[in-house]
Amino acid sequence: xxxxxxxxxxxxxxxxxxxxxxxxxxxxxxxxxxxxxxxxxxxxxxxxxxxxxxxxxxxxxxxxxxxxxxxxxxxxxxxxxxxxxxxxxxxxxxxxxxxxxxxxxxxxxxxxxxxxxxxxxxxxxxxxxxxxxxxxxxxxxxxxxxxxxxxxxxxxxxxxxxxxxxxxxxxxxxxxxxxxxxxxxxxxxxxxxxxxxxxxxxxxxxxxxxxxxxxxxxxxxxxxxxxxxxxxxxxxxxxxxxxxxxxxxxxxxxxxxxxxxxxxxxxxxxxxxxxxxxxxxxxxxxxxxxxxxxxxxxxxxxxxxxxxxxxxxxxxxxxxxxxxxxxxxxxxxxxxxxxxxxxxxxxxxxxxxxxxxxxxxxxxxxxxxxxxxxxxxxxxxxxxxxxxxxxxxxxxxxxxxxxxxxxxxxxxxxxxxxxxxxxxxxxxxxxxxxxxxxxxxxxxxxxx
Ligand SMILES: Cc1ncc(COP(=O)(O)O)c(C=O)c1O
Numbered sequence: 001x002x003x004x005x006x007x008x009x010x011x012x013x014x015x016x017x018x019x020x021x022x023x024x025x026x027x028x029x030x031x032x033x034x035x036x037x038x039x040x041x042x043x044x045x046x047x048x049x050x051x052x053x054x055x056x057x058x059x060x061x062x063x064x065x066x067x068x069x070x071x072x073x074x075x076x077x078x079x080x081x082x083x084x085x086x087x088x089x090x091x092x093x094x095x096x097x098x099x100x101x102x103x104x105x106x107x108x109x110x111x112x113x114x115x116x117x118x119x120x121x122x123x124x125x126x127x128x129x130x131x132x133x134x135x136x137x138x139x140x141x142x143x144x145x146x147x148x149x150x151x152x153x154x155x156x157x158x159x160x161x162x163x164x165x166x167x168x169x170x171x172x173x174x175x176x177x178x179x180x181x182x183x184x185x186x187x188x189x190x191x192x193x194x195x196x197x198x199x200x201x202x203x204x205x206x207x208x209x210x211x212x213x214x215x216x217x218x219x220x221x222x223x224x225x226x227x228x229x230x231x232x233x234x235x236x237x238x239x240x241x242x243x244x245x246x247x248x249x250x251x252x253x254x255x256x257x258x259x260x261x262x263x264x265x266x267x268x269x270x271x272x273x274x275x276x277x278x279x280x281x282x283x284x285x286x287x288x289x290x291x292x293x294x295x296x297x298x299x300x301x302x303x304x305x306x307x308x309x310x311x312x313x314x315x316x317x318x319x320x321x322x323x324x325x326x327x328x329x330x331x332x333x334x335x336x337x338x339x340x341x342x343x344x345x346x347x348x349x350x351x352x353x354x355x356x357x358x359x360x361x362x363x364x365x366x367x368x369x370x371x372x373x374x375x376x377x378x379x380x381x382x383x384x385x386x387x388x389x390x391x392x393x394x395x396x397x398x399x400x401x402x403x404x405x406x407x408x409x410x411x412x413x414x415x416x417x418x419x420x421x422x423x424x425x426x427x428x429x430x431x432x433x434x435x436x437x438x439x440x441x442x443x444x445x446x447x448x
Contacts (some may be wrong), residue, residue, distance in 0.1 A: 020276070022038050022268035023355065023401045025058030025315055027425075029219050036359045036399055038317060043359045045154060046430055047319050049396045053321040053339030055408055057086075057433070059094060059426040061315035065278060066098035069307060072282035077303030079282075080124055082263050083109045084315070085308030085405035089116035090424055090433045095311075096122070103263075103306040105369050106355025107137040114141060124306070125223075128193050135159045146221050146260070148194060153208050153215075160214035169219045169260060170195060170209060174240040178225045178233035178264070194222070197244050205249055205272050217254070219301060220244070221261025226309060227350075229275050231284045234261060239290035246296050261285045265310040269402045278310055295362065309405040316404020318344065318420075320394040323375070333370045335342045335392050340374010340422040341381040342417045344400075344407040354384050361399040363392035374400070374414050413442055 003368040026036070031037040039058045047054060051305065069079040080101040083092070092113060095123045096101070101122030104110045113123060125138035126146040136159050137143050147153065148171045160166045173194035197202040202220075224237050241259065248254045266275040276284070286303060292302045320337035327333050346352035356372055358364055366388035372379040382402070392398070411419045420435035423430045 007235050009261030014240050021272060022110050022273065022314070025061035025317065025401075026064050027060050028057050030362060034361050034363075036357065039430075041425045042189065042395055043319060043399055045319070046423065046425075047321065047359065048244055050423065050432075051436065052319050052321045052397065053343055053420040055338075055343070055403065055420050055422045056317045056319065056430075057091065057312075057315045057404060057422070059319075059424050061314075062091070062094050062311060064100055065314065066095060066100055068278040069282060069305070069311070071305070072279040073286075073305070075304070076286060077258075078122075080122070080293070080304060080306040081311055082306045082308030083113065084311040084409060086407075086409050087112055088422065090431065091312075092116040092118050094424075103308075104143070107131075108144065110137050110141055124304075127172075128171075130155070132159065140158045141165065144169060147205070147209070150205070150208075153212060156212070156214055165214055165216040167218050168209060168215045168256065169221045169256075170205050171221045171223070172197060172241065172244065174222050174224065174237040174244075175235055176224050176237040176240065178228045179230045197240060201248060202244055202383070203251070206252065206254060210252065210254060212241070217256070219256040219258030219260065219304070221260030221262070221304070223260070224264060226264045227266040228264045229266045229273075231276055231281060234281070234285050235288040236259070238285065238292055242289075242292040242296055242298065245293075245298055245301075249298065256301050258304050258373040259289065260290075260304040260306065262294050263305060263307040263309070265307055265332050266406070267310050267313040267402055275310075278307065281305075281307075281310075290381045303363050305369070311405075313402050313405035316402070317408070318400040318403035318407065320398050320400070322392050322394055322398060325392065325394065326377050333368070334373045335370045335389070336373045336375055336377055337383065337398065340376045340383060341378060342374070342402065342414050344377055344383060345405055345410050345412075347378055347383055349410075352391050354400050354402065356384055356387060356389065356398045356400050358392070359399045361390065362399070367391050376417070413437075416442060418442060 027039050029037050033041050049169050073079055078101050080103040081095045082103045096118050101120055102113055105127040112429040120141045123143040128148045132155055135155050136288040144167045146169045172192040173191055173196045175198045204325050242332050265281045290300055320339050323338045323383040341348055369386045370389050372384040421436035424433045
């Protein structure tokens, strides 16, 4: 135990240069033309060539965030990318190339992963209401199945062939409420996810899994929420999980090989946000795990973390073109853009706050506040309320940073709007990762 504890590096203080560094991809700069540039590509040029709304991912940022997680883990466990934040074949290949595994929550996400050539032995399948089809697909793929409720024990009896065993973990609800929006908080007692420790369901589920003829229980999993800045909640959750491990060791003689601490590290959406780095997150969780195990004389399980937002989010930028501008003197100036709630529902779903910049001249002085509205037929379709911007005119391109996670992933065709094109940028080259939907794409499932 002592050796393992000594193996944990001292907690490093996060290094910051400018507040804007946190908002923009690592390759961001203002180029000689005065335009925003990412991945060596001029954003005004991209908007002109590809149209807007347009989503851009900076490959260097995806790799930097992913590799920071791997380096901080230092061989002590696995880093899974949470596909729900954003997934496409080219994006997942970068993730796999950096050595990460994958967390999927449906047969659909798994299908995309397999079609993208993602290594199947690195896939974990989660979800609170898995269907028989989900479980069959997960088992066939050889994924680790993270059981979330009692019903899955029954379903798996039929899914796993007689004489075989599926590798499973159990999702445990540690009863911790992190400091984040209620809608993205998952680890508290009153949650649809996981087996609660407090109610005794967790221990019972472990007993059931250990006696189950078709299951090999490889570990326990937890995930307390998303967009979390205060890492103390992870330390608290770890303490509670280790308390359960003691109970399981002493009561059942069971010690898990793997322990999942989930994802949820927050990112900067505005210049006021100052989240911990991936390194700081992993080192905090590892420290809590290793020192907590040492105190309890527990074997240190392999740690599993599953970040989504903190890898995809800072790598992504959304570009929109300004259309109509409406002044209500003394009340508000509405600047409407060609996207909105169909490509980014987060402001409406969670009250999420973004910033925006004039892509042709991001350093231009602001001349008052505007409200950036979308083009969907809902008065609630507002991307950013009251943001200071330079003078804007129809045709101007505005860039919204930190748009890489849970924007396109939740995109819809509401109002018959095609979903945007998505590019991956690297070394001055822009590769289309997903083409813009056409009007005919909107009809593809219709039966005439
Ligand atoms: C179980 C689980 N793991 C990981 C994640 C990823 O969280 P984040 O994108 O905040 O890192 C989520 C997000 O909801 C989740 O539900």
